[in-house]
Amino acid sequence: MVQAKLSVRGLSKTYRDFWGRRRVEALREVSFDVEPGEIFALLGPNGSGKTTLLKALLGLVRPTGGTATIGGETAGSIAARRLCGYLPEESTFPMTLRAREAIRLFGEVIGLDRSASNASADRLIDALGLGEFAERRLRQLSRGTLRRVGFALALLGDPPVLLLDEPTSGMDPLAAGTVRDELRKRATAGATIVLSTHLASDVEGVAHRVLILAHGRVLASDSVDRLLRRDGVTQLLVEGLDATGMASVASTVTSAGGRVIEGAPARESLDRVFAAHLRRETTRDAARS
Amino acid sequence: MTPLVRSAFREIARPRILSTLAIAEAAFVFVGASMPAPDAASSARLAERVGLMGAVLLLGGFAAASGSSLVAEEVRKGRAAAMLARPVPRWRWILARFGGLVLALFGASVVLGIVHGAAMSGILRKPEARDAVTSRRFVTPEASTHEDDAPTRRLRFRFPIDAQEQGIATLRGTLRLASPAILPEQQLPLRVHLDDATRQSDATVLVRPNAPFEIDAQCPIRSAAFDVAWPEGVSARVEDSAGISDLVLLLDATSRGGRVANAFALLFLASLAVAAFACAASALVSAPVALAVALLLMLLGFVPDAIPSSARFLTLRREPEITQTPDRTIREWAPTAMERAIVVASKPLPDLLELWPGDALDAGVDTPWSEIPARVARSWPQAGVALLFAMLVFSRRDL
Numbered sequence: 046m047v048q049a050k051l052s053v054r055g056l057s058k059t060y061r062d063f064w065g066r067r068r069v070e071a072l073r074e075v076s077f078d079v080e081p082g083e084i085f086a087l088l089g090p091n092g093s094g095k096t097t098l099l100k101a102l103l104g105l106v107r108p109t110g111g112t113a114t115i116g117g118e119t120a121g122s123i124a125a126r127r128l129c130g131y132l133p134e135e136s137t138f139p140m141t142l143r144a145r146e147a148i149r150l151f152g153e154v155i156g157l158d159r160s161a162s163n164a165s166a167d168r169l170i171d172a173l174g175l176g177e178f179a180e181r182r183l184r185q186l187s188r189g190t191l192r193r194v195g196f197a198l199a200l201l202g203d204p205p206v207l208l209l210d211e212p213t214s215g216m217d218p219l220a221a222g223t224v225r226d227e228l229r230k231r232a233t234a235g236a237t238i239v240l241s242t243h244l245a246s247d248v249e250g251v252a253h254r255v256l257i258l259a260h261g262r263v264l265a266s267d268s269v270d271r272l273l274r275r276d277g278v279t280q281l282l283v284e285g286l287d288a289t290g291m292a293s294v295a296s297t298v299t300s301a302g303g304r305v306i307e308g309a310p311a312r313e314s315l316d317r318v319f320a321a322h323l324r325r326e327t328t329r330d331a332a333r334s
Numbered sequence: 335m336t337p338l339v340r341s342a343f344r345e346i347a348r349p350r351i352l353s354t355l356a357i358a359e360a361a362f363v364f365v366g367a368s369m370p371a372p373d374a375a376s377s378a379r380l381a382e383r384v385g386l387m388g389a390v391l392l393l394g395g396f397a398a399a400s401g402s403s404l405v406a407e408e409v410r411k412g413r414a415a416a417m418l419a420r421p422v423p424r425w426r427w428i429l430a431r432f433g434g435l436v437l438a439l440f441g442a443s444v445v446l447g448i449v450h451g452a453a454m455s456g457i458l459r460k461p462e463a464r465d466a467v468t469s470r471r472f473v474t475p476e477a478s479t480h481e482d483d484a485p486t487r488r489l490r491f492r493f494p495i496d497a498q499e500q501g502i503a504t505l506r507g508t509l510r511l512a513s514p515a516i517l518p519e520q521q522l523p524l525r526v527h528l529d530d531a532t533r534q535s536d537a538t539v540l541v542r543p544n545a546p547f548e549i550d551a552q553c554p555i556r557s558a559a560f561d562v563a564w565p566e567g568v569s570a571r572v573e574d575s576a577g578i579s580d581l582v583l584l585l586d587a588t589s590r591g592g593r594v595a596n597a598f599a600l601l602f603l604a605s606l607a608v609a610a611f612a613c614a615a616s617a618l619v620s621a622p623v624a625l626a627v628a629l630l631l632m633l634l635g636f637v638p639d640a641i642p643s644s645a646r647f648l649t650l651r652r653e654p655e656i657t658q659t660p661d662r663t664i665r666e667w668a669p670t671a672m673e674r675a676i677v678v679a680s681k682p683l684p685d686l687l688e689l690w691p692g693d694a695l696d697a698g699v700d701t702p703w704s705e706i707p708a709r710v711a712r713s714w715p716q717a718g719v720a721l722l723f724a725m726l727v728f729s730r731r732d733l
Contacts, residue, residue, distance in 0.1 A: 060732070103419040106732040123421045131419035135412045139345045153337035155420050198416075208419075 048081035048235045049116030049128045049205040051102070057110035058097050058261075071097040072261045074111065079239055079254075081205070084232050086252035086269075087241040094261040095241035096134050099208045102239075103131055115206055127155075130204035134211055136195035140184035144175060144194050147183060151198045162201075169197040174223055188215040196224055200231075207231065209240040213247055218320040219327070225251045246316065249273070282311055338417075338427060342434025346400050347441050355392050355442055356449045362388025363453035381457050389446050389601055395629075396442055397435075397605035401612025402624035404431050405728065410621070415733045425725040432613050432721065439605045447598035454594070603714065610717035614724035617731075 058072040071094045079085040087095045100106045102113055104121020113120035116128045138147050145166055152162030170179050173193050178186055183194065192215050199207060207228075213221035228251055232238055242248060248255050248269060256266040265272065283294065295305045366384025371377035405428060408414040418424055612628030619627075 100415065100733070103415075105415050105419060107730070123423065126419065127421040129419065131416070133412055133416045133419070137411045137413045137416065139341055139413070141345055141348065142341070150337050150341050151420070154417065154422060195416075 046203060046235045047116075047128070047205045049237055050081060051079040051085075051113075051115050051206060051237050051239065053077050053098075053102070053111070053113045053120075055111035056098065056101060056108050056113055058094070058101055058106060059109045070261050072101065072108070075256075075258070075261070075263055076111075077256055077263075077266055079237050081235045081237050082232055083254060084228060084238045084240065084252045086248040086255040087239065087258055088243065088245065088248050088255050089241075089258035090243055092260075093258040095243075095258060096210055097261075098258070099131070099210050099239070099241055102208060103129060128204055129206045129208055130199035130201065132192075132195050132199040132207075132209040132212055134214075136188070136191040138183050138191070138194070141182065143180055143182055144186065145170065145179040147194060148197055148201065152201050155202050157202060165201055166197075169200055172227065173197050174220070189217055189220055192216055193220055193224070196227075200227070205236055207236055207238045207240075209238070211242055211244075212240050213242070213244070217323065218316045219323040221247075221316075222320055246314075278306070338422070338430030339433040339437070342404075342431040343437045344434075346404075346435055347438035351396070352442060352445050355396060356445050358392055359385065359388055359446045359449045360453045362392075363450060363457070367457045378454075378457050382454060385450050385453065389450060389598065390604075393439070393442060393446060393601050393605045394608050397439055397609040398612050398625055398628035400435055400438065401609035402616045402628050403621045404428075404435055404609075404613045404616050405724075406616040406619065406621035406624055409733055418733060424729040428613070428617060428721075428725050428728060432610070435609050435613065436606060439609060440602060443598045443602035443605065446601075447594055450598070451594045607714045607717040610714070610721045614717070614720035617724035617728040 054076050056072055056075045057070075059067055060069045060071055062068050075094075075098060077085070087098060089095050097106060101108045102115065102120045103126060107121075115125040118125035118128070139150075142150065148166040148169060149159075149162045152165050153159065157165060170176055173196060175190070175193055175197065178190050178194075183191065186194065192212070196209070196212060199209060209228075212228075213224055216224065225247075228238055228240070232253075240247070240252070252269050254266070254268045255272060257264040281294075283291070286294065291308060295308065298305050363381050363385035366388075367377055367381035369377070369380050369384070371380050405414070408417075408431075414427070418427060608628055608631065611631050612624055615624035615627040618624075
């Protein structure tokens with residue numbers, strides 16, 4: 046796979062009204078770099094400028110200041126767009142098309158010939174578990190399934206840069222897991238991935254680095270591990286001890302000069318439990334059929 | 335670009351929409367046929383007219399509605415962003431979508447034409463109705479006037495024809511001469527003068543006495559006249575006007591299909607112009623505003639004349655004496671550079687040349703519905719310019 050670095054320097058965007066009056070400062074001097082093989086998350090509340098930032102990288106909005114390059118090409122140029130796969134915030138397609146047709150159509154739009162486009166469509170439909178929806182019209186699909194079709198479109202042509210706006214929004218945990226797995230796989234293969242989200246679980250689960258945005262301003266930018274680390278605090282997961290055993294662990298900690306902050310039974314995340322149930326059900330269905 | 339054109343076409347030309355248009359067109363024809371009329375012939379003609387008027391509204395409405403949502407709705411729903419994030423230049427995307435719309439309009443024109451033709455053929459089962467719509471015969475001397483201009487050896491026949499007659503007319507005649515001095519193999523120059531709604535044309539054809547001749551002409555025709563001139567040196571003696579005993583003008587019964595095709599080809603061109611204006615507006619403003627603009631242009635129907643009329647109006651208001659000058663030039667007619675620029679930019683050259691010596695006050699004042707498609711169809715250069723301008727602005731717009 047071709048590798049492409051993404052570089053943003055002092056990117057600003059001010060939306061103006063019809064009369065040229067300043068309305069919203071969507072981005073203020075945003076700078077960051079994303080290396081090939083890295084998953085970079087833009088985390089921020091609604092209206093923080095995440096979508097504007099992605100659109101500016103694709104030339105869909107014109108920045109009022111700063112520069113951005115993708116693989117050395119000016120962001121927004123045709124050459125830069127050729128390197129990018131994009132999943133927009135809202136998955137809207139020509140709803141009269143069937144899922145497979147939509148993927149083929151986009152394949153042809155990005156310059157794949159018909160046979161390559163068909164082959165890509167088949168491969169992506171398999172990889173993202175869209176088989177049973179492939180021949181349905183898009184208007185008949187649920188929001189989550191449409192997002193998966195949108196994700197398939199973004200992956201068409203194996204682009205070296207993926208720009209994904211809320212990639213798991215509206216998806217069930219199983220589908221979200223499939224998407225995260227695919228992202229990890231692509232990153233390992235050398236793709237540069239930028240995803241925007243307001244769900245911290247998305248970032249924790251998949252991203253290497255995160256940039257926190259609010260009102261168009263960068264609040265923090267670091268690796269996820271470093272941001273989540275609590276300095277001086279160690280987490281210990283213990284298995285096979287009863288209350289007496291735990292009390293002796295606590296006294297050992299205290300005698301070594303530490304302090305037990307919290308001791309409680311370990312809990313799974315609800316997402317994982319839900320996904321595990323779904324997976325079991327799917328396996329049972331497959332066995333029955 | 336082909337996949338984009340194809341997808342736009344499939345999106346616009348949905349079977350449900352096309353079948354609705356077809357049913358509505360058939361309804362227009364049958365409403366026309368069921369309107370009170372003195373006889374079957376008038377009823378058939380009424381059906382034809384109402385059907386065509388319906389087609390103007392349906393096709394124009396379809397063009398305006400589809401054109402106005404062609405870009406604006408895509409932007410609003412975010413589909414434009416999804417597509418334009420790909421390596422597709424914006425101008426190409428608009429052009430491709432417009433291409434899809436052109437194909438859809440062509441399809442709609444064909445469907446409406448077929449439905450119109452089929453509905454009319456149902457109505458035209460009665461022979462008298464068929465004669466009324468498909469052919470009209472004018473046989474000398476009953477239906478025409480003729481003048482015998484003895485000193486110049488000319489006979490002139492005039493056929494008054496209903497101005498609403500549509501389609502292609504074929505003049506068929508047999509020139510029967512009573513005078514034995516004209517040899518059967520001798521060819522006589524027959525000058526044909528046709529005066530239709532848009533132009534007057536003259537042609538000279540050579541015809542042999544007592545042999546049939548045929549001339550095709552574009553309709554609508556207001557009047558047709560034949561001048562038959564005797565060649566020099568022929569000692570012919572025309573006793574009286576009855577010497578030419580049988581000259582027939584026949585609006586051809588066999589060309590009805592051609593007339594329908596003609597009418598719907600014109601409607602297609604007109605709908606293209608409407609669609610181009612609507613598409614241009616939709617790249618700049620929201621879909622409802624673009625639709626309002628397109629419908630306004632369509633309903634006013636004087637797209638090509640609107641701007642020159644305004645320029646004329648301004649000019650005439652300021653210098654009314656100019657209207658009285660028969661040999662006025664462009665400089666006199668539109669004295670300021672701005673007015674000249676407006677006139678030149680908004681009028682294709684042939685129209686401009688035609689308009690110049692003409693009566694400046696006439697054009698654009700009276701716009702009966704039947705002329706709307708012709709007027710709108712002539713506005714395609716302006717529509718093209720509007721589309722180019724919209725593409726330029728759209729390429730710099732935030733999505």
